[in-house]
Amino acid sequence: MSTQIILTNKVEHLGDEGTTVKVADGYARNFLFPKGLAMPATDGNLKRIAAMQKKREANEAASLADAREIESRLTKQSFTINAPAGADEKLFGSVTAADIAEALAKEGIAIDRKKIVIEHPIRTCGVFDVDVKLHSTVATKVKIWVVASETTPAAQPTAVPATESPKKAKKK
Secondary structure, eight states: OEEEEEESSOBTTTBOTTOEEEEEHHHIIIIITTTTSEEEOOHHHHHHHHHHHHHHHHHHHHHHHHHHHHHHHHHHOEEEEEEOBOTTSEEEEEEOHHHHHHHHHHTTOOOOGGGEEOSSOEEESEEEEEEEEOSSSOEEEEEEEEEEOTTOOOSSOOOOOOOOOTTTSOOO
16 A cells, blocks of 8 residues: 655655655655654645745745845955965965955854855965855855955064973072
């Protein structure tokens, strides 16, 4: 016998979330239902899944609209990051996605650092175009200016006189 079910998650070789399929009774009862991967295809469950899909589509449309709005703001302006650098314009360290996200947040644009894609580490001063993936269908480039900060440490550190350790001091 077979049972008609609604998948609540994507199941390989069966279908995507919200799909109605027929499977063997034992497969549904012993595997899909206990793992929360499916539910029986009753009228109430079909209505509930339809309402959840409408809500998901509305959330997706709002997310896409937000991504488009942020994309338009990002393409209109550039952002500056101050970083400590040596005399030859090489940074002490590198500019990371977290640094870029912080610079964007200072301008009122909140973007998760995981959405910022840096192909090669930024280790010198200059102008860089960095990819930002705002949504599955929306991606843009952000212009980042990396400049040496005003309080850059000296190119060569000064020597600190070594003091005699207390363990090596001679006892009298």
